[in-house]
Amino acid sequence: MLQTSQPNLIKISNLDFSRNGRYIFKDVSIEIPRGKIVAIMGPSGSGKTTLLRLISAQLTPEVGEVLVDDVNIHHLSRRELYKKRRSMGFLFQSGALFTNLSVFENVAFPLREHTKLPEVMIHDLVLMQLETVGLRGARDLMPSELSGGMSRRVALARSLSLNPQLMMYDEPFTGQDPITMGVLVKLIKHLNDILGLTSIIVSHDVVETASIADYIYVIAEGHVIGSGTAKEVFADKSPWVNQFIHGLADGVVPFHYPSKSYAEDLNI
Amino acid sequence: MLKKIQKLGQIGLDFCHRVGVSGIFLLQTIFRRPRLIRFIPLVMEQIYNVGVLSLVVIVLSGLFIGMVLGLQGFNILQKFSAESQLGQLVALSIVRELGPVITALLFAGRAGSALTAEIGLMQATEQIASMEMMAVDPLWRVIAPRFWAGMISMPILTVIFSAVAIFGGYAVGVGWLGVDAGQFWSNLQASVDFRLDIVNGIIKSVVFGFICTWIAIYQGYHTVPTAEGIGRATTKTVVYSSLATLCLDFVLTAMMLGGW
Numbered sequence: 195m196l197q198t199s200q201p202n203l204i205k206i207s208n209l210d211f212s213r214n215g216r217y218i219f220k221d222v223s224i225e226i227p228r229g230k231i232v233a234i235m236g237p238s239g240s241g242k243t244t245l246l247r248l249i250s251a252q253l254t255p256e257v258g259e260v261l262v263d264d265v266n267i268h269h270l271s272r273r274e275l276y277k278k279r280r281s282m283g284f285l286f287q288s289g290a291l292f293t294n295l296s297v298f299e300n301v302a303f304p305l306r307e308h309t310k311l312p313e314v315m316i317h318d319l320v321l322m323q324l325e326t327v328g329l330r331g332a333r334d335l336m337p338s339e340l341s342g343g344m345s346r347r348v349a350l351a352r353s354l355s356l357n358p359q360l361m362m363y364d365e366p367f368t369g370q371d372p373i374t375m376g377v378l379v380k381l382i383k384h385l386n387d388i389l390g391l392t393s394i395i396v397s398h399d400v401v402e403t404a405s406i407a408d409y410i411y412v413i414a415e416g417h418v419i420g421s422g423t424a425k426e427v428f429a430d431k432s433p434w435v436n437q438f439i440h441g442l443a444d445g446v447v448p449f450h451y452p453s454k455s456y457a458e459d460l461n462i
Numbered sequence: 463m464l465k466k467i468q469k470l471g472q473i474g475l476d477f478c479h480r481v482g483v484s485g486i487f488l489l490q491t492i493f494r495r496p497r498l499i500r501f502i503p504l505v506m507e508q509i510y511n512v513g514v515l516s517l518v519v520i521v522l523s524g525l526f527i528g529m530v531l532g533l534q535g536f537n538i539l540q541k542f543s544a545e546s547q548l549g550q551l552v553a554l555s556i557v558r559e560l561g562p563v564i565t566a567l568l569f570a571g572r573a574g575s576a577l578t579a580e581i582g583l584m585q586a587t588e589q590i591a592s593m594e595m596m597a598v599d600p601l602w603r604v605i606a607p608r609f610w611a612g613m614i615s616m617p618i619l620t621v622i623f624s625a626v627a628i629f630g631g632y633a634v635g636v637g638w639l640g641v642d643a644g645q646f647w648s649n650l651q652a653s654v655d656f657r658l659d660i661v662n663g664i665i666k667s668v669v670f671g672f673i674c675t676w677i678a679i680y681q682g683y684h685t686v687p688t689a690e691g692i693g694r695a696t697t698k699t700v701v702y703s704s705l706a707t708l709c710l711d712f713v714l715t716a717m718m719l720g721g722w
Contacts, residue, residue, distance in 0.1 A: 252591060284592070292589055303598075307596070307598050352596075356596075
């Protein structure tokens with residue numbers, strides 16, 4: 195059971211992480227307040243998904259600590275970590291549904307694994323979860339029969355089965371049509387408010403994410419280059435943040451890949 | 463020149479590292495405590511996938527191998543007027559060597575590659591990671607049932623292969639080539655020792671089942687999660703399992719014959 199004494203549910207301090215000899219994060223510090231939706235944005239390859247995996251202890255940092263409810267998540271034993279993870283939900287970019295199970299069985303999976311509830315009760319709970327995401331009628335479909343947006347909604351229902359306190363969304367809007375995107379945005383906001391969740395959304399869909407985020411961090415080149423409410427970030431005049439938030443083609447991140455001069459290449 | 467030597471050294475170190483990782487992976491798979499009530503149905507399901515669905519290829523291969531052995535054996539034995547020894551030839555060849563080895567090779571090609579592809583695809587589609595995030599240990603939930611299913615299925619498949627192959631040899635030798643049925647079976651019974659031949663064959667099949675399944679689940683779990691990576695992993699499973707089977711067959715045979 196998570197405590198409610200501290201204002202921040204997650205505190206990341208002085209985080210360093212590298213992969214294949216390349217630094218992904220250098221001295222990153224982030225705080226995620228309870229009950230809020232925090233967006234982590236940045237260009238592709240900036241390490242947003244890696245940050246979520248560091249928070250959920252799928253990866254281990256080289257330096258720094260990640261405190262989840264005042265507990266260093268990387269110092270927990272396997273049993274304690276699994277206990278902590280029962281209060282976390284993680285929505286993968288692809289949904290990550292089990293392809294050999296139906297929609298109903300996918301959502302029932304965490305309940306069957308972690309509870310001793312009778313089948314009748316599991317049946318009702320699963321239908322309630324599917325009703326929340328608008329897919330109660332799709333209970334008998336297999337994941338291969340679902341669209342991308344439907345897969346994510348089923349995965350969302352599955353993530354919420356055990357009533358987590360923290361939800362992490364990895365690029366929930368990527369590749370979705372406008373209607374599905376609207377549905378997902380509404381669901382994330384609605385569930386966060388009704389269930390009192392703390393949500394972290396990793397995305398580079400600026401407009402959709404900013405419409406529901408209470409606080410935004412912008413990450414690039416291993417650092418936090420901007421942070422604040424949506425209004426503050428949109429008004430930020432620093433070149434990096436400005437180029438990313440407004441989608442400018444050229445700026446700190448150049449349009450042209452580094453090369454010799456155009457005239458030289460054309461032998462003029 | 464120095465760089466080439468360095469690269470050679472690095473290859474050696476990488477190999478040792480991989481062997482170590484696979485050893486730790488195996489120990490974790492065997493010794494993670496599962497919940498038996500949930501575990502047994504999972505193992506039964508995997509025995510069906512790995513064992514029962516391999517029966518067709520095992521039975522057909524056994525039949526044809528037994529028939530070919532009967533044909534070739536008769537062809538050579540009749541030069542020495544020793545056709546009556548056909549039963550002994552077929553049974554000892556099958557039970558001691560061909561049964562365990564060919565079953566293992568077929569198992570690696572059919573079930574081993576399927577295990578690797580299935581686990582690799584689960585890695586690539588983040589199903590394993592999502593299971594971890596739901597606080598369900600994928601090693602006992604996904605990997606261990608497949609490991610124990612391979613260990614249990616292999617000796618049973620070997621026994622079935624051997625029985626069908628001996629029948630194939632009987633069908634060709636007695637049914638077609640005219641060897642006396644009484645001589646076929648009586649010579650077979652007199653020459654095949656339960657402990658030295660049949661039990662040793664089953665011991666070999668258990669060892670081959672262990673190594674083939676270990677290689678298959680390791681390659682699947684540690685594959686690069688791309689289409690190319692899964693393709694390479696399934697190829698490695700078949701090649702490494704086959705080579706390991708043939709190498710261990712030599713070692714075990716030498717030990718069993720007492721020459722070690």
